[in-house]
Amino acid sequence: MSANKARGTTWESAVVAYLREHHNPGARRNVQMGAKDIGDIDGYYLHALEAKAEKAITLSSYIAQANREAVNASQPYGCAVVKRRMKGTADGYVVRDVATDVRLMNRFRDAEELLKEYQFDVWYEHDQHHRAA
Template sequence: MSRARTTGTNWESRCAAYYSQVLGTPVRRLAQHGVLDIGDLEGIYLHAAESKAHRRWDVLEWVRQARREADNKDVPFHVVLAKRPHIKTPECLAISTIENHARLVARLRDAEDALRRADPATYRLHVEEHGTTSRR
């Protein structure tokens, strides 16, 4: 296996492990599907995730690729998980478009508002667990 492929595989594995830990559910690497690729990771809710570990960045092309993979996967959101050398996984970047991020924020806002109205006690527990300013 080439050094570049090994680097990419290792980065995908690190992303899967990190998301599994934070989400508390399994996230795993996916096999490639060619033109109908659906991203590098499975298990990130409603997302197609494209992992990139490169010294030279082509962010716009990566985001376009992630968007195509979200369409192939039939999920509403896409993200590029981009790494530079010598950066810890939680400090790397999750890159998307403003349009994609705005739709995600609107969906979260609406879901939390619905939970708050339907079940205030569960909403309070949710806020205590996830907070508004805490870092995981």
């Protein structure tokens, strides 16, 4: 295995471990699918996730790849999780284009407005929990 491939595999494994601990215990690395690749990691809610651990960061290609893979994975959003040099997993970057981020924020806003309207007490507890986190 090449050093670059090993670095990528190590980063993917670190991201999966982080997601399992903090987001989704079922997160896992995907098997590569060739032309119909579905992203490197499954289990990041609503996203096809492309993990990148490269010396030279090329955000435009990462985002284009993540967006293509989101379509292949039937996920509404794509993002890249980019390793930050000399830092741990939690200090990496989650990157998506502005259009994707706006769609995601609109979804969150609409969901919270519905919850607030129909279950104010539940919304209030949810809001307080996430403000403190």
